[in-house]
Amino acid sequence: MAIKQLTVFVPNRKGTIASVTDILAKHQVNIRALSIAETEDFGILRLIVNDETTAEKVLEEQGYLIKVVEVVGVKIGDEPGKLTGALDVLDKADINVEYLYAFMTRTEKHAYVVLRVESNQAAESALTSAGYKLITEADVNKL
């Protein structure tokens, strides 16, 4: 069920993000969602892309440190309070969220939330039993 997130380690320096996105663009990889966590020294780019196999391969060839991790994607309504509702579900199930980021879709009246948790399975089952719809790789590819 989980979706694949491409994680890229970059030094915190001018132009490093552009060099990553440039490589992806040259290989026709489309970025669906992007989030960055940064410290003074380095940044970790988290990307949801349409073709993570190609993205991983071309970035690795260029010497980037890459990790593909499985994350949980969930659909929530595009209305105030909907994210809180989903987070409450996880909180009640005692699931800690390491980080999250959200993005809008063009076609649906929904927001997509990407969640990084310790156990994808536990989060997925908590969310689905509370009536939430999970995003699949197929959903990402349709975007």
Place this chain on the structure above:
Amino acid sequence: MAQNYYQKEIETMSVSEMQKLQSEKLVKQVKHVYENVPYYRNLMDEKGVKPEDIHGIEDLHKLPFLTKADLREAYPYGLLAKPLDECVRIQSTSGTTGRRVVAFYTQKDVDLWEDCCARAIVAAGGTNKDVCQVAYGYGLFTGGAGLNGGSHKVGCLTLPMSSGNTDRQIQFMTDLSATILCCTPSYAAYIGETLKEQGYKPEDIPLKAGIFGAEPWTEEMRKGIEQTLGIKAYDIYGLTETSGPGVAFECSEQTGMHINEDHFLAEIIDPNTGEVLPEGEKGELVFTSLDKEAFPLLRYRTRDICVLSRKKCSCGRTLIKMAKPMGRTDDMLIIRGVNVFPSQIETVLLNEGYQPNYQIVVDRVNNTDTFEVNVEMSAEQFTDKVSDVLAMEKSLASAMKTMLGINPTVHLVAPKTIARSEGKAVRVIDKRKLV
């Protein structure tokens, strides 16, 4: 535990007898060098010393030092003391810090060198019943050749594996029940990890002892290797310039290495003044080859920093002991008044499961030294969580603090991002020198 010696008479000789032997050999050796090595004769003449001035080891301090720079200048034949037709072998250093050093051996030189390695193997419990797996590199590197020869002399069944091809190492080790492993400590640790991954428990591994050297390693690393492989791990010391491994070796007491001082006369000097320091003081180790025929170095400065001790050893050997070298003088940095050797950083990295790909950056800001260490992390170590990466940096910094006494700032970086010149990483950037 019953003690075995390879050459008991020498290894347990009284100190006064040993010094008498050393004195006799020194007088002869100085004459041999003066007559046959114009390079060293010039150094002696410049200092106004003649072979007749050397009556015994008490006169050793009168002789000029040789340094690695001399060896490079004299490359390749400048320090050769025998005609080439009497030489049977060369060995060489890697040459990574400049021009390589080439050492020459007569048959007798090879023979005595192998005796030294045999003493080390016997001190580690080796006998002719043992199967000795030599996983040091064979070839120009002295590690493989030295231990291979020593193993033959002891009468062990010798597995001349050379380094690398770990799966094959493990196959031979388990199929042929190797009992002694000789290699670098980092390779021993790697073999141990691989065995563990393949499901071997220490009690399933036939090894009983390991003889590890040619690079710095810590007591922690020793404990780790001993546990994973279920063995006793012994240190061995040597350098190509004097012969190779076997200049000094560890015994069952594991509290320093006995120097084969019948062949290699050791001194500790102040690296700045060249003054000889008394036993027990820390300084630069200097060796004089007493028996080498083809490549006899007198007062060769090893740049290794250590301490000598004549404290009585429980193994019964009377040979003087040297502590594990703390590092090389030419690599030493002084940061915030503390001596830091890059080899110490390397040791910490290996202990903590990192590859030794690092760069030390020292600078001075507001009259205080800044000390940063960049370390390459592997794809396996990288995680998508910032908190994990920061925790790894913090834990590495604290391990370095324990080793060095001062706190570095550690930055993890992507693989292959540390600048390399001629394929070898630049280990130290000291910006203080630019001011």
